[in-house]
Every structure is written in C-alpha cells, then in structure tokens.
Amino acid sequence: MLRHLEGLLEGLASGIGGRLEAVPLLSPAERHKLVTEWTPRREPLAIHGTLVEAFAAHVARTPAAPALTDEAGTLAYGELDALANRLAHALIERGVGPEVTVGLCLARSRWTVVGILGILKAG
Numbered sequence: 001m002l003r004h005l006e007g008l009l010e011g012l013a014s015g016i017g018g019r020l021e022a023v024p025l026l027s028p029a030e031r032h033k034l035v036t037e038w039t040p041r042r043e044p045l046a047i048h049g050t051l052v053e054a055f056a057a058h059v060a061r062t063p064a065a066p067a068l069t070d071e072a073g074t075l076a077y078g079e080l081d082a083l084a085n086r087l088a089h090a091l092i093e094r095g096v097g098p099e100v101t102v103g104l105c106l107a108r109s110r111w112t113v114v115g116i117l118g119i120l121k122a123g
Contacts, residue, residue: 003027052120056081070110080114087118097123 004025011023026034048054063078075083096102100123104115 050120052117055117068110068113072110075110080110080117083114084117084121087114088121091118091122099123 067077
C-alpha cells in the first residue's frame with residue numbers, strides 16, 4: 001500500500017493536470033502480473049444465431065433455473081420467457097417488427113429485462 005501511495009503522490013507531483021484518475025496506482029510490473037499472469041484465459045462465448053435464439057435454447061435447457069432476482073423475488077428462465085413473449089406479441093399487434101424503433105423507459109427492475117427481451121423478440 002505504501003508503494004501505491006508513493007506512486008500516487010509522485011504522479012500528482014509530476015503535473016498530470018490534477019486528474020486523479022490519470023494517476024496509475026499499479027507499477028508497470030504489477031499491472032503486467034495482474035493482467036497477464038493472474039487473469040485466466042477464457043475462450044470467447046460461442047453464440048450461434050441471434051441473442052433471442054441463444055436465450056430460447058437456454059430456456060429450453062433450464063426453464064426452472066433462476067434467471068434474475070430483484071426486490072420482487074426471483075424469476076425463472078421459463079417465466080421470463082413467457083413474460084417477454086407476451087410483450088412481444090402485444091408489440092407485434094401494434095406494428096412493431098424488424099427495423100422499427102421502440103423506446104423503453106423503466107426503472108431498473110425485472111421489467112427492464114422483460115422489455116428488452118420482448119422488443120428483441122418482436123423484431
């Protein structure tokens with residue numbers, strides 16, 4: 001921690017323009033170790049098709065698994081899919097389809113996720 005404080009003070013004294021976020025707390029050696037040695041390599045997530053298709057495949061595999069949790073409780077993938085489908089059908093009845101812009105203005109909750117999925121499923 002003392003090395004980090006020392007680096008912070010040196011960075012501030014070097015005249016970086018008073019921008020605290022521009023001062024590196026990690027030395028180049030520490031940064032290299034953190035980024036290259038300690039971070040596990042991960043293969044890219046392979047999604048074939050659209051996000052809606054990938055979501056549908058996951059729902060088919062694990063419909064009872066918890067998909068999200070908010071202040072109202074937990075929603076399983078099957079329940080989330082059913083709500084999104086209901087919204088998608090209502091949007092389609094109102095003319096939503098591919099290349100149609102749909103606005104979404106909600107507080108962060110389960111309904112935000114349902115809205116995004118419903119819009120994607122509609123077009």
